[in-house]
Amino acid sequence: MIGQSMINIGSGARTRVSSATAGIVLLLIVMVLYPAINIIPTSALVGVMFNVVYHTFEWRSPKLLLLAAFPQSARRKIFSDKASRQKIRRADALVILVVTVVTLLTDLAKAVAAGMAVSCVMFVFDTASLIGVSVREGRDAATDQVVKYYDVHGVLFFGSCSQFLSLFDEKNDPDDVRLSFDTGYVADFSAIEALNKLGERYGALGKRVRLQQLKPGCGKVVRKAGGLLVKELDVSLESEEVLPAEREHFNVESFAAERARTPSGAHAAVCGDGFDSDKPDEAEAAPMTAVDSAAS
Numbered sequence: 001m002i003g004q005s006m007i008n009i010g011s012g013a014r015t016r017v018s019s020a021t022a023g024i025v026l027l028l029i030v031m032v033l034y035p036a037i038n039i040i041p042t043s044a045l046v047g048v049m050f051n052v053v054y055h056t057f058e059w060r061s062p063k064l065l066l067l068a069a070f071p072q073s074a075r076r077k078i079f080s081d082k083a084s085r086q087k088i089r090r091a092d093a094l095v096i097l098v099v100t101v102v103t104l105l106t107d108l109a110k111a112v113a114a115g116m117a118v119s120c121v122m123f124v125f126d127t128a129s130l131i132g133v134s135v136r137e138g139r140d141a142a143t144d145q146v147v148k149y150y151d152v153h154g155v156l157f158f159g160s161c162s163q164f165l166s167l168f169d170e171k172n173d174p175d176d177v178r179l180s181f182d183t184g185y186v187a188d189f190s191a192i193e194a195l196n197k198l199g200e201r202y203g204a205l206g207k208r209v210r211l212q213q214l215k216p217g218c219g220k221v222v223r224k225a226g227g228l229l230v231k232e233l234d235v236s237l238e239s240e241e242v243l244p245a246e247r248e249h250f251n252v253e254s255f256a257a258e259r260a261r262t263p264s265g266a267h268a269a270v271c272g273d274g275f276d277s278d279k280p281d282e283a284e285a286a287p288m289t290a291v292d293s294a295a296s
Helices: 002-010 016-031 042-056 061-069 072-078 090-105 108-128 161-165 189-203 216-224 252-261 264-271 280-295
Strands: 132-139 146-156 176-186 208-212 233-235
Touching: 002 016, 002 042, 061 090, 090 108, 146 161, 146 189, 161 189, 176 189, 176 216, 189 208, 189 216, 189 233
Parallel strands: 146 176, 176 208, 208 233
Antiparallel strands: 132 146
């Protein structure tokens, strides 16, 4: 069916009608016109299959595999500058190689399954290395105590639990530690167990950990597993909760606040409106005078 679709598209087909027409014609040939197939020479059918293979095979694949196999210094010496920058990841090259070899040894269905399995393993490995935290400190508005915030980035799941637990400093952290999952995600039961281990580490030192800003998806996971969490963990599921942080947001509110902090004379000079920066009152009064005279 893949070969049939490739020949169909290569012949100029662009709509769904072409697929339906090709299927109906093939059904008629098999059910009605099968005596005519016996007349066609085998060599002609072999030529048709060669044509299908020629249009189905991705001829850039050997070049991509070759570029992926060479190190960067060798690519620059052997290939041109443009060709040396056409490299794909070696993990993707491995998937192409596995699918090709399995297809030759067995069939395409098993090859696709093997390629998906290799891709899943590579995805888990890559995602596990993307977990990280941003550390900042502040003071609680109610108690005025020092609070340490850990902003979690990435997906917390079975593949990233070990790296996640190595990112915390239990001995030197204050008594109040808060984990923000604004850009993080709790994915599975292994993540719940990792949070429990973290809570037990802090609990052994008389400290508590609070989970905040959980997204609806991971908040649902944590809420359902609430009975499995250790007592040292506090969970806050309020969606409107906002943690204090020094962050840049390019929106109207931040622009207005920045403009309010800027002196009017400096603002006038930056805008280039032609007024004297040493006389901000006159600069602001001039356009009002013009408006008043126009209105009168």
